[in-house]
Amino acid sequence: MEKEKVANTLSWKLGGEAGFGIMSAGLIFAKACSRGGLNVFVINEYPSLIRGGHNVSHIWVMEREITSQYYPVDLLVALNEETVELHKNEINPGGGILYDGDKITLSKESLGRDDVNLYPVPLEEIAVETGERAIMRNTVALGASIALADYELEMLNGVIRDTFASKGDKVVIPNLNAAKAGYDYIEKNYSKDSFRCKLNKIEGREPKPLISGSEAIALGAIQAGCKFYSAYPMTPASPILHFMAAHERRFEMIVKHTEDELAAILMAIGAAYSGVRAMTGTSGGGFCLMTESLGLAGQGEIPLVIVVAQRPGPATGLATWTAQGDLRFVIHAAQGEFPRLVAAPGDIEECFYTTIDAHNFAERYQVPVIILEDKYLSESSKTVEKFDVSSIKLDRGCLARPEDLEAEEITFKRYEFTESGISPRALPGQKGGIHNVGGEEHDIYGFMSEDAENRQKMMEKRKRKIELAAKEIPKPKLYGDETSNILLIGWGSTKLPMLEAMRVLAEDGVKVKYLHLNWIIPFPTEEVSKVMDSSVKSIVVEGNINAQLGSLIRENTLKAVDHKILKYDGRPFYPEDIVRGIKEVV
């Protein structure tokens, strides 16, 4: 008799050597599911090398929206023995292991688990027979996975066709054959009854795009009219460079892989100064090299967006893993005091909309704006509703109108003292707009000035801009049960597992509220203070060892959080980590 199955929920994990095409196969599987109207969340883990080493693509499929991975696995697809060893204890009872029986010898006894189904499939043999090459073992495994989940092979076929379309039939057809052979092998040799999950295409549900955090940032930049992106490759910021470069011609941008990070930020500053919306992106190490230029943008009041995709530091740290350790760094980077804005979007949607805001704010306040993401958010993908761009407005800030530029004046008052601190901006090439900008203290025309009174007034003018921004930028958002006494506070990618953790807690009868800081600088002192006052217990949840947000809260509100849930092992929070942490203190 068929056991009752878990419908439309599947945790699928594919593991194998780097070079086996783990991530690309994972993405194909995820899309095969999302095209059937299902929601997916994709997280990839890999070491910093190209061949060998253990790569994992973990995909959660659900009928409802899912914002992060959980630990358990339903189907472990092991392309090598190491995958079994590392992940066998993650498998749910009733789950299974799909592996190459010719390569790996497995038994329930050797595994030490009799509640897991074993599905040996001669992946490599089938790959060579049907797909012509052993490398297509991953495609065979995809077909076999679809069969075990009792899902539709045609959903997979469609993704294979689209993915390899540009490479032509010589790639598409062997892949289709390999997928079908894997599917048929399961159909012929195994009963699917014992496998715990089943996926169904959801009729009438429009498939959603599958987008990563970095892709969403790139799309946001494109939508905001960013026409210049300069960067030097560095994990985990490189996906932005790749996406922007891939779409350079389509959107008529200039995407420049520069000689180093210094040139990356400086070229962006040069372009921004000239009137083009510009952005650069890097990780902590590259941002170290950019810090002097960050100050140049601050002092020169040049609008600029900088994406800092965090990974565990210092120095090279853990190059392909995740952390939230650079909050204090980006807030304080560069010598001297100047206004900057810092955002930390928490999910794919926020990555998109926040990047548009970042470009608007950079020009409105004429400041550098830093967008903090991390490896987890950068490279994890999720199905999202198509972005709503109908209400998006571009704010180019205070640009001098040609008719206002007095042609008879020799120089333009680029740094005129104003009540808001924001001065009109003329762009090179504009008649009547001639002025100097740069890294030295200057007078209202941009001429170098060491005058004490001028210095003081310029410092105050620049400070007024951040005071204005503090009034205007979006406020932190409160999620969950507003009446709860338990307050969780986080920033950046913590939002993803947090929203899942709150579901789990709610099911256990624990009601919490979560304050997510999407914009951290200017610090939302009043809002944080108020919500802390209305709570009995406050807990920060952060991916660093020093509770950097916790210390910022104390610094700004003079209130200390009661507890800290911190993670600094290079891995992202899973909802289970947060739930455990909360239960320990509540």
Next chain:
Amino acid sequence: MKLTYKVSDFKYSFGYNDGKPNWCPGCGNYGIITAIRRAMVELELDPENIVLIGGIGCSGKLPQWVVSYGFHALHGRTLPIASGIKLANHDLNVIAHAGDGDCYGIGIGHLIHASRRNLDILCVVHNNQIYGLTTGQTSPTSLKGFKSKSTPEGVIELPINPIALTLSSDATFVARGYAGDKNHLTELVMEGVKHRGFALLDVLQPCVTFNHLNTYDWFKERVYKLEETGHDLTDKNAAFDKAFEWAKTNSEKIPIGIFYKEERPTYGDEIPHIVDKPLVKHDITNIDIEEVLTMMT
């Protein structure tokens, strides 16, 4: 109607130091700023279409005293700023001014890449073979044995050869001028501005305060003009020969003038969507990402 300008139109009567350069009396920079202003007049450039980028050092202040858009960049970082400006708006005439410490020391990586990149930028290096603004330390072009505050026993390294370096980095225009010969220098600046592509103009610029070796008198005995020797500008081997003459003759003969010049498409020429319209003039209000979102579904 096209406006015509006089040299005085490129001078400020107010501003930093009341618009007057505050370099030491006799500084080679006076020769350079004169050549820049004269070249602008001769070439009939409109001040608003010129962006001068200065680095840090005595040379970096030059844009403060020339009526044009000016960008005072960081030490060593004139070329990437200039590159960003040129890529954003290639209608502008972009001229970077850096010192020898700036361009051949801390910023030398950018020089090599700017050379091979071939953006249409003129890079004028105020080469006085010493750090002047920081009161006299050795520079990357100081001759071996040169004594300074940072090398009281004399420099051990050999000097950078900017001409050979940029030639080997495929710069399309490589020249050297001498601040003591303003007319010749004006011509070189004009040729550098007119050249479509990256132009290096290394200018020998005596520092009268800190460099008591490489003086006007010292140079006067040694410099000679390449164009007076029948030098072939298109012959890269000949250019290399001349690039090493200073070192080979143990500073006996120092060639000035254009070493090498070639026509090659600029970096911007190879970006189809900016050929007819500078990037800054592209409309950003109607961007449709719908098709890309569909591709990601």
